Amino acid sequence: MRNVKDKPVVGLTLDREPGGEGQYSRMPWYAIRENYCASVSRAGGIPLPLSYELALAEDIAALLDGLITTGGAFDIPPSMYGVATVHEKVSLKETRTAFEAEMIRIMLRDKKPVFGICGGQQLLNVLLGGTLIQHVPDAFPDGLAHEQPNPRTEPGHAVHVSPNTLLHKIVGKSEILVNSAHHQAVEKLGPGVVVDAMAPDGVIEGIEYTEHPFCLGVQWHPEYHITPADTAIFDAFTAACRK
Numbered sequence: 324m325r326n327v328k329d330k331p332v333v334g335l336t337l338d339r340e341p342g343g344e345g346q347y348s349r350m351p352w353y354a355i356r357e358n359y360c361a362s363v364s365r366a367g368g369i370p371l372p373l374s375y376e377l378a379l380a381e382d383i384a385a386l387l388d389g390l391i392t393t394g395g396a397f398d399i400p401p402s403m404y405g406v407a408t409v410h411e412k413v414s415l416k417e418t419r420t421a422f423e424a425e426m427i428r429i430m431l432r433d434k435k436p437v438f439g440i441c442g443g444q445q446l447l448n449v450l451l452g453g454t455l456i457q458h459v460p461d462a463f464p465d466g467l468a469h470e471q472p473n474p475r476t477e478p479g480h481a482v483h484v485s486p487n488t489l490l491h492k493i494v495g496k497s498e499i500l501v502n503s504a505h506h507q508a509v510e511k512l513g514p515g516v517v518v519d520a521m522a523p524d525g526v527i528e529g530i531e532y533t534e535h536p537f538c539l540g541v542q543w544h545p546e547y548h549i550t551p552a553d554t555a556i557f558d559a560f561t562a563a564c565r566k
Contacts, residue, residue, distance in 0.1 A: 444540030
C-alpha cells in the first residue's frame with residue numbers, strides 16, 4: 324500500500340507553538356517550512372509531516388521508510404545528557420523532544436534511515452550517549468558566528484568533511500559551504516558516533532552513527548540547497564530509504 328511508484332515515505336517532525344493573539348491561531352498549532360517537504364519530494368520521496376502522537380509512535384514508525392528530525396528555535400533538556408545546570412540561553416519544547424526521541428529510538432532499532440538536521444543532530448547525539456555544548460559562544464569565544472547574520476539562503480562558513488565517512492562519500496568533497504543557525508553543538512560523542520564535518524573554529528558540524536546503515540546528522544540546514552552538496556545529502560538519504 325505504501326509503495327507508490329517505489330517512492331519511500333519519509334516522516335518529518337513538526338515544530339509547535341502554543342498559540343496566542345497575533346499568531347497563526349490562538350490555539351496550539353504545528354508548523355514546518357515548505358523547503359523541508361520540497362527537499363524530500365525533489366529527491367523522490369513522499370514527505371509525511373508527523374504530529375506529536377507519542378502513544379502512536381510505533382504505529383507511525385511502521386508507516387515510514389525513513390525519518391528526518393528537523394531544526395527549530397529550541398534546545399534539548401540538559402537533563403537528558405546528565406547535566407543539572409541549565410544555561411540562561413536554553414529554551415525547551417519538551418513535548419516535541421519526547422516525541423522526536425521516541426521516533427528516533429524506534430527507527431534506529433528497526434534499522435531505518437535517520438537524518439537529523441540542526442537540533443535533530445543534537446538530539447541524535449544525546450540519544451546515542453553524547454553531550455552538548457549549551458551555548459557555543461561560551462565555549463568558543465573567538466569562534467565563528469554560528470548564528471549567521473546574513474540570510475539562511477546564503478553560506479555562513481565552510482566546513483571540513485572528514486575522509487572515509489558516509490558524508491564524504493555522499494558529497495565527494497573535503498570542504499563545503501554551509502549556512503549556520505545554531506547556538507548549541509555536539510560536545511562529547513556517543514559510542515559509535517564519529518565526526519564527519521567540522522567548522523574551522525573546531526565546532527562539530529556533522530556526525531554519523533557507524534553502527535547503523537544510514538544515520539546522519541548535520542548542524543546546518545541543507546533544505547535550503549545552497550550548494551550541490553545539500554542536494555546530494557537529500558538524494559542519498561532518500562535512496563537509502565528505498566532499500
